[in-house]
Amino acid sequence: MSGNRSQVIIQSKRPPLSSAAPVKVTTPSSVNYHFTRQCNYKCGFCFHTAITSFVLPIEEAKRGLRLLKEAGMKKINFSGGEPFLQQKGAFLGELVQYCKQELQLPSVSIVSNGSMIKEAWFQKYGEFVDILAISCDSFDEQTNQTIGRAQRGKSHVENLYKIQSWCKKYRVAFKINSVINTFNVHEDMTENITGLNPVRWKVFQCLLIEGENTGENSLREAEKFVITDQEFQDFLDRHQSIKCLVPESNQKMRFLDCRAGRKDPSKSILDVGVQEAIKFSGFDEKMFFKRGGKYVWSKADMKLSW
Known part of the structure; x- marks a missing residue:
């Protein structure tokens, strides 16, 4: 589901091969489905910008x-988007x-x-969601405004706390994603992250992707958001007491950077099938496991106290 359609990023694993099975088969055990590129925020570093408004029909x-x-x-x-x-x-x-209900998947998650x-x-839908990840790059409202992760007259941080309470009420595992960049790299988020108590805090290093947030035809110019590897490591060191922290440096994120610093779409699985499309995905199995791609996915297995 890619090309000028919605985009699927496959995080998969190849099973061990027997002598009777010389052809490698990739199993797409974990899939990110970007079914829309549209967004109501304007985060300056975003590398999945709204170059199309296309959304597949539901069926x-x-x-x-x-x-x-x-x-x-x-x-x-x-x-998304x-x-x-x-x-x-x-x-x-x-x-x-x-x-x-229909596919009986062990884990269904959302990033919003x-x-x-x-x-x-x-x-209406909370029972069908295992994990809801909310993106929050700062607990300072002015910083969020500067980054572009905000709406005029609304507090992104207050909304984050409200959603955390709903997740607890409706038994959805709560997660936070943060992109570390020049405007938040010196912030200490320990108190707020500890108080919100997410099951995972995914911390990304700001990444440049040609044609998305950098380059001649990009909709964003993210160069001013980029930090050094050492600055990112200093941020991680400052928050090392937080047990749920999961870092994603640029080295680990290179599985997204499929070809020469770009995110080139594969053929659509709706046209050629899953295995044929995977051949063009640029998937790196070793990096998938190194970056912690396999973890406890289902809320039924998390032993959370609601």
Whole structure:
């Protein structure tokens, strides 16, 4: 599901081969599905910008998900863009319900900026979601405004705390994603992260992707957000007491940088099937495991106290 369609990033594993099986088969155990590129935020470092407004019809999206399940997918992560923009979350809700009820996937997760999530959505679809990750790069509102992760007149941080409380109420594992850049690299987030107590705090180093957030035809110019490897390490050292921290340096994120610093789409799985499309995905199995790609995915296995 890529090209001028929605984008799938496959995080997979190759099983051991026997002498009777000379052909390697890649199993897409974990898949990121970017079904929309549209977003209501303007984060200056974003490397998945809205170059198209195309969204697959719901039945085609479901067909692609079923193909992935049949190929071995165990975890699906819905992202964007902002996934709650499409039909005010109804499109996403139908997909997470389909993945849990029909496909019986062990793990269904979402990455969102949180700005459009309502409690009514949790009431209707919360039972079908294992993990909800909210992107938050700073606990200083002015810094969020500078980065572009904000809406005028609304507090991103206050909304983050509200969503955390809904996750607890409706039994959805709560996660935080942060992109470390020149505007937040010296911030100490220990107190807030500890108070929010996410199951995972994914910390990314700001990354340049040709054609997305850097280069002649890009919609973003992220160069001013880039930090050095040492600055990123200093940030990690400052937060080493936080046990749920999962770092993603640029070296670890290179599985996204498939060809010469770009994210080139593969052929669509709807046209050529999963295994044929995977051949063009640029997947790095060793890096998948090194970056902690396999972890406890299902909320049923997390032993959380709600």
